[in-house]
Amino acid sequence: MNTKKSSKQVASLAATTLQDPSASETAKTLAGSVLAQSSTNKQTGADLEEKASKVLKSSKYSEDTKTLAGSVLSQSNKKR
Template sequence: MNRKQTDSNISSLASQILTSQNSSAIQKQLAGSALAQSNTNKQTGKSMETAASNVLKSSKYSDTTKSLAASILSQSNKNR
């Protein structure tokens, strides 16, 4: 089990993304996942791991989106 939790800076960023009309769907998915893991022992689900991994592999996403993806992957189940 991974005991990492979302950092307060990422939580703040995620909150801003969720309330912004200019955020993309993938940003909102990643932000929701990051916030769900804030102050809990929840881990990233398999589908979100895949989405976050795809974001990090692609050059079309912004640094903000990649930061969220990296945070989510750091909280994934290491046994998968």
């Protein structure tokens, strides 16, 4: 079970991202994961961990998208 939760600030950023028509598909995917983890015990899947890791290593994503990626990774399974 995952006991980590997204912070209210990051959850708010995620909600804003999902409503933003200009946000990338990647940002919206990460935002959906952040929101799912803000109020449940859901844990990041391996495929999303990989996507979040790539976002953090890339220069093409915004700071907001990287914030979402960092939150997703912070709630990942440390055994993987």
